[in-house]
Amino acid sequence: MRTDTTRRQFLAVVPAVLAAPTLLGAAVGCATKQTDAAKGPAVIKPEPTGPRIAIIGCAGRGGENLGDLLGAGASVVALCDVEAGARESGSKRVASAAVYTDLRQLLRDRRKLKLDGVLVSTPDHTHAFPTALALRAGLAAYCEKPLTHTVEESRRILDLARAAGTPTQMGTQIHATDNYRRVVELIQGGAIGRPTSCDCWINKGWCCGPTGPVTEPPKTLDYDLWLGPAQEDPYIANIQPSNWRKYWDYGTGTLGDMGCHMLDLPVWALGLDRARLGKVEVFATVDKVDSVGCPEWTEASWAIPQANGLDPLVLRWFDNGRKSPIAEELGAKDKIDYHGRFTMVFQGTKGWLWANYGEYLITPGALAAEPAPVVTKIASSPGHHREWLDAITAWRSGDSTATNRPMCAFGRSTVLNEIVLTGTVAGRAQRPISYDFAKRSFDGGNPIPHWHPAPRAGWSLENADLDSVLSG
Numbered sequence: 250m251r252t253d254t255t256r257r258q259f260l261a262v263v264p265a266v267l268a269a270p271t272l273l274g275a276a277v278g279c280a281t282k283q284t285d286a287a288k289g290p291a292v293i294k295p296e297p298t299g300p301r302i303a304i305i306g307c308a309g310r311g312g313e314n315l316g317d318l319l320g321a322g323a324s325v326v327a328l329c330d331v332e333a334g335a336r337e338s339g340s341k342r343v344a345s346a347a348v349y350t351d352l353r354q355l356l357r358d359r360r361k362l363k364l365d366g367v368l369v370s371t372p373d374h375t376h377a378f379p380t381a382l383a384l385r386a387g388l389a390a391y392c393e394k395p396l397t398h399t400v401e402e403s404r405r406i407l408d409l410a411r412a413a414g415t416p417t418q419m420g421t422q423i424h425a426t427d428n429y430r431r432v433v434e435l436i437q438g439g440a441i442g443r444p445t446s447c448d449c450w451i452n453k454g455w456c457c458g459p460t461g462p463v464t465e466p467p468k469t470l471d472y473d474l475w476l477g478p479a480q481e482d483p484y485i486a487n488i489q490p491s492n493w494r495k496y497w498d499y500g501t502g503t504l505g506d507m508g509c510h511m512l513d514l515p516v517w518a519l520g521l522d523r524a525r526l527g528k529v530e531v532f533a534t535v536d537k538v539d540s541v542g543c544p545e546w547t548e549a550s551w552a553i554p555q556a557n558g559l560d561p562l563v564l565r566w567f568d569n570g571r572k573s574p575i576a577e578e579l580g581a582k583d584k585i586d587y588h589g590r591f592t593m594v595f596q597g598t599k600g601w602l603w604a605n606y607g608e609y610l611i612t613p614g615a616l617a618a619e620p621a622p623v624v625t626k627i628a629s630s631p632g633h634h635r636e637w638l639d640a641i642t643a644w645r646s647g648d649s650t651a652t653n654r655p656m657c658a659f660g661r662s663t664v665l666n667e668i669v670l671t672g673t674v675a676g677r678a679q680r681p682i683s684y685d686f687a688k689r690s691f692d693g694g695n696p697i698p699h700w701h702p703a704p705r706a707g708w709s710l711e712n713a714d715l716d717s718v719l720s721g
């Protein structure tokens with residue numbers, strides 16, 4: 250019997266096979282069967298064959314990432330969470346996935362699991378360690394925003410990513426939308442003249458721990474693993490899920506939570522890479538400096554110097570009710586609630602461009618009525634998770650250029666991450682600080698020594714620690 254099938258023979262057979270999915274499942278032997286007596290015969294679903302991914306942190310954003318990965322065709326082969334309910338809910342969605350409580354064991358089992366990559370959706374203070382382990386092990390890495398908890402970690406992750414050369418992506422999925430593309434095209438096409446500044450604002454606040462009394466951790470939670478690199482401080486009621494954002498030990502406040510999504514657009518539109526940024530003066534005011542809880546509100550600014558004939562630029566951030574003076578002044582004049590309708594404004598030598606995640610507006614009206622600038626269209630994204638998975642597939646097949654193909658690969662996203670985190674540092678320092686993006690260093694050393702204590706033994710990002718965990 251001939252076992253080979255020509256392409257023509259195969260195509261001739263496909264429609265018939267598709268019409269009879271049970272036959273396809275039986276023939277290729279790679280399907281799962283779901284039986285529901287009430288609904289009739291068994292349904293056969295082909296197993297996804299995309300890159301083999303492990304998710305660390307399965308509830309909250311992790312649950313959304315799981316859905317997005319499955320939708321984009323990944324094979325989710327392992328789930329890791331320190332909380333029993335999160336592990337169960339993940340398992341219900343991907344029954345075939347191996348389940349872990351300790352991310353270190355998951356990474357040790359990477360060969361057994363035949364992992365291609367790891368997606369991290371834990372709280373901010375545990376982003377860098379599993380991401381570093383994945384990179385050190387030569388795996389692809391996707392990590393939620395902000396990429397790291399500290400500027401120092403960001404620098405280390407960039408070094409590890411460069412050494413690994415694997416596809417990476419930060420979880421700033423709004424970057425994949427068409428509205429952001431149209432705004433970048435217009436700004437770069439000169440629609441408002443030469444840009445001079447961008448203000449971003451958000452009426453939201455992750456303010457001020459404590460969220461409750463010190464208490465016993467829930468029995469369903471492995472609190473020691475939840476702490477990870479953080480100090481062995483007692484459990485505070487309601488700190489998780491989500492509320493860890495209000496504490497410097499685990500979160501980064503409102504600026505850290507939302508800055509990577511919103512400042513992403515000016516960073517892209519204004520071409521703010523490390524060379525263009527150079528040495529940036531950062532200043533931030535906050536309602537109260539506290540070593541435990543993040544501030545109720547922050548106003549921050551980044552003064553970007555003139556460089557290679559390019560104008561100086563100013564970025565500003567306003568959260569939790571603080572208002573952009575540009576939006577205030579023009580809102581009163583134009584009788585438009587710019588603050589309520591948008592979340593950012595680009596100011597240029599000819600006018601303004603207002604934007605949020607889904608729409609934009611150019612003012613004054615006369616400028617908007619001018620013919621739109623001729624722009625090079627930025628191609629649509631196949632989807633933020635899909636960009637990463639496609640890059641993994643190409644990289645696995647030997648295409649070394651695939652590494653930096655995801656639009657928020659760490660080479661680019663560490664810049665955005667460091668812009669956001671230098672704002673939190675300036676808020677704590679309460680004086681202007683200077684950060685050299687090209688050299689990746691603060692002027693005069695770290696402006697807030699010992700702000701974040703050294704990681705607990707075994708949780709550092711040093712090569713020796715990472716290697717001992719991976720080989721452990």
Ligand SMILES: NC(=O)c1ccc[n+]([C@@H]2O[C@H](COP(=O)([O-])OP(=O)(O)OC[C@H]3O[C@@H](n4cnc5c(N)ncnc54)[C@H](O)[C@@H]3O)[C@@H](O)[C@H]2O)c1
Nearest residue numbers: 306308309310330331332335370371393394474475490491
């Ligand atoms: N891209 C986005 O739009 C978006 C939206 C929401 C949250 N986020 C980011 O996602 C991350 C998670 O936020 P969240 O709101 O889902 O938090 P959360 O507290 O609701 O969920 C975190 C999950 O991680 C688990 N976890 C904690 N430590 C762990 C560890 N050491 N190992 C394994 N699992 C661990 C928790 O048990 C929980 O299931 C944050 O960094 C946040 O900034 C991104």
